[in-house]
Amino acid sequence: MPDTTAHLPVAREPQATTQRARWELAAMGSRLRLLEARLVDEKRRNAELRRERDRQRRRAERLRLMRVVLRRLRPARRVSTTVTPALPPPRTPAHLYVVIGLEYEAVREFVLTLRQRLLVDADHRPVVLTDCPSFALLRDLGVLLEYLPDRATWEQHRPDRSWEDVLAERLSRLYRDHGTVRTIIVDRAHPPTLAELLR
Known part of the structure; x- marks a missing residue:
């Protein structure tokens, strides 16, 4: 006697779709973590560049100050022969x-x-x-x-x-x-x- 039992199809598609969605979420999570790590690296690099910029500015200011000092020193050489007379012996x-x-x-x-x-x-x-x-x-x-x-x-x-x-x-x-x-x-x-x- 032939088997008249109806075979219902196994609902595998939703399970496969769920699995795929999990993989995609995992991939997106990995990508987000990678982007966050890059962002942290960029922030650290920007902070280092700002510190270096500040160091260079301070160095430039010091150099400018030294130039001002040296400029003030040079004219003093030109007036070396000028002595202000005074009443007591000069x-x-x-x-x-x-x-x-x-x-x-x-x-x-x-x-x-x-x-x-x-x-x-x-x-x-x-x-x-x-x-x-x-x-x-x-x-x-x-x-x-x-x-x-x-x-x-x-x-x-x-x-x-x-x-x-x-x-x-x-x-x-x-x-x-x-x-x-x-x-x-x-x-x-x-x-x-x-x-x-x-x-």
């Missing part, structure tokens, strides 16, 4: 020598050369600004020495304050305190000879 004008970046022996050699120059013609009072930490050993040579910590030492102990700003302030103060009429920035690669100091 005070010998001060010359500021900026000796930055030289080791002890080179600073000592420069101070000795400067002392010889004063023996030939004592026409000014020398004030030497140096960043050599051993400057105190040279105090008995008859030249006034002023100390400013070198850049590396300053930045190690006071990273919150620019070394260029400190240099600018120190130069201004020395101008004011000593009434300097001339500033000589000593080239550390070629310190001046006696003949050059006598010019």
Whole structure:
């Protein structure tokens, strides 16, 4: 006898559709996570670029300040022959020598050369600004020495304050305190000879 039982089709399509929807959701979730990770990376990169931009701006401001300081120093050389007469015997004008970046022996050699120059013609009072930490050993040579910590030492102990700003302030103060009429920035690669100091 033939089988007359009706066979109903198995409802597999909805299950397959559900499975496919799950896969698509999983894929979309993965893509969203990837986009979120990229967004986080972009934000971090933007923050780094902003910090670098700010660092460059601060550096540019310091450079501008140094240019202003150097511009102020240059005119002082031109007025070196001008001494304001006074009723008491006129005070010998001060010359500021900026000796930055030289080791002890080179600073000592420069101070000795400067002392010889004063023996030939004592026409000014020398004030030497140096960043050599051993400057105190040279105090008995008859030249006034002023100390400013070198850049590396300053930045190690006071990273919150620019070394260029400190240099600018120190130069201004020395101008004011000593009434300097001339500033000589000593080239550390070629310190001046006696003949050059006598010019």
